[in-house]
Amino acid sequence: MSVALTGLEIFKQLPKTNCGDCGVPTCLAFAMKLAQAAAELGECPHVTEAAVAALSEASAPPIRGVEIGSGDSKFKVGEELVMFRHEKTFYNNPGYGLQLSTSMDDAVVDTKLAEAKASQFERVGQLLKADCIAVKNDSGDAAAFAALSAKALAATGFPLILMSDDPDAIKTAIDAPGVKDSHPLLYAATDSNHEAMTAIAKEADLPLVVKVESGSLEDLSALTEKVAAAGIKDIVLDPGSRNAADTHKNLVHVRRSALKSGHKPLGYPVITFPCEETDNELLETMYASLYTMKYGGIMVMSGLEAWKVLPLTVLRQNIFTDPQRPMQVDEGMYPINNPTADSPVILTTNFSLTYFMVTGEVEASKVPTWIAIMDAEGMSVLTAWAAGKFVPDRIAKFIKRSGMAEKVNHNSLIIPGYVAQMSGELEDELNGDWKIQVGSREATDLTVFLRDWSAA
């Protein structure tokens, strides 16, 4: 994801020979295609290295994307382009991390690791789970730190954050079995150790957190510039604030600096520590929720129990859904309250919100019911009807492929009240095989409707 450059800005960097070798007649036309991401710079055989450098610098995302971990468990944070999700979308899910420390008992560590690993859920076709483990070296024993890091990795396969102020300890942990190849995030370069930390991160080619104690973004900005100048590209920021009000303020200011002021030293994702902001594990989860909505990149928690991870990851799924592409559920016949062949059949579309509202109300009604969910490209009933996706000929085809006729021994089909006008046409389309009944307009009125229902 990159920031849009205008065609003219790109044009200035092209050879301006109009040779046509790129397949487009003029350099200006090629520049316009580049601006729309309809072509790639490499398609011009004559572009200079200086131009490539200038354009890639200028088109670099305002907030760098940083990858942590390797293989299937790797995740990427950053690359966000807007302050508010309705402006476009939020792209990369922030990560939730579990904090372990070398001073914890083995039994506590084992329990926490097991909880973190077990906390995964399937919802609307997505796997929801936590993302990483932050291992903190607070005993000062480098060997114990390395051993705990290797253990956490082996037990969960989750990406690691290696936390120590001591560069030698970080180095020891990187060398522990499997750790370097798992592409951990190193924590942290500070005022006092940044030269050594930068050297380690550079040599091992690993991402690095830049941290100040002061909570001051001015200080953080200055230190980040030094680390970046030393050649580190993959940076994560820790402004050092450890109370929710200051952390929230810093998150807002970092995002705004990067997007609105074009301030490159703060153009990185931010790591937060709700676990260090309160001893109350419920309140900690509230702060993690706040940072999920407002610009956190990684949230490190004291524990990743299922009751915490479920609401957090569902919130993340809600907030990071593309507002232009609504969440969809799979087409099919959904049995609610153990329906039989005598139960009513309700037809609706596969817009996730429609699905949730209808299934929720039907569940609450306690009436055994089949809900026939038709693929209408994730649109709500009225939108899909207006767009021609939820109309008699398409519905007729869906009824055939759904196997509805084999599920019930009656031939009554309930359609949403909002599309009552199509009932005659739909019956014709179905050659009279099904009798159409008009249901309620709102899902909230379904209980009454279903309790009074009988087959036609």
Added chain:
Amino acid sequence: MAYSTPTQDMPGKIREVTIGTGDTAVTVGGETALPFHGFEGDTPNKPAIAIEIQDIAPSNWPEALTKEYGDSVNDPAAWAKKAAELGADIVALHLAGADPNNGDKSPDEAAEVIKAVADATDLPIMVLGCGNAEKDAEVLKKAAEVGQDKRIVIGPATQDNYKAVAGAALGYRQNVIGTTPIDVNLAKQLNILLGNLGVPEDMVLMDPSTGGQSLGYGLEYSYSVMERDRLAALQSNDEVMQLPIICNVTREVWKAKEVKTSEADAPEWGDQDKRGILWEAITALSMLVAGANVLIMRHPESIKLVKSAIDELY
């Protein structure tokens, strides 16, 4: 590259609305910054929390919730006292029993309950109809009359009954909730219609989320519509949108299966109590972040959590 704090000044200001009278009166709104952005504008009034009680014992609340209220759910006056003990800023009396499909209690019966609740607590009172537009027009009119001189809140006033409901509010100088489906333009239109009726802006709370939403069940739609409402009010200085926002967090949350399912039935979801408390509290927090000034809530522990978060962030 020198850093300078990227402060954003907002030209707009949310209007203040006062609910109740005397020492317990609650004022909401008045801010000139986005929610929790006290670092760059005025945020004179913290969001208020209304605890929901009902005229009839709830039939569809999960046990995880009813156990918190014990026998008080059978007596609105006792329930109101309990709500006050739990730290409510406002008592929200939901006239669930007025629903033609759920008891069809008359406006006079509603009046009796409202009086009993008002006698039981000094807190400001909010009277919420059953959601049936026609019936609400009758019972909320009665509520406005019974609540005379108490500056209560009545609602919802919708597209279908706003003339009757807002008319009653106007007649008795009560506050009114304007409720619209999740859409910026519909919210704006209802605000204009209320204005055309002569309802002063300092008497209106807007509910732009159809009266409810829940984490996991379309929360993101309400969230983004509310963020847009707030940006219209503060950044674009659209006066029609500068009303405090109220959100009912309770109704959809406590229907969610993630809240109702026991740990025995869903061990993979973990502790049911904590899960339910967080489900309501996180939904509430997301509504505050998006711009809510008043929340209607149910679970005592969720309410405590939200209050702690508000205190920390203000």
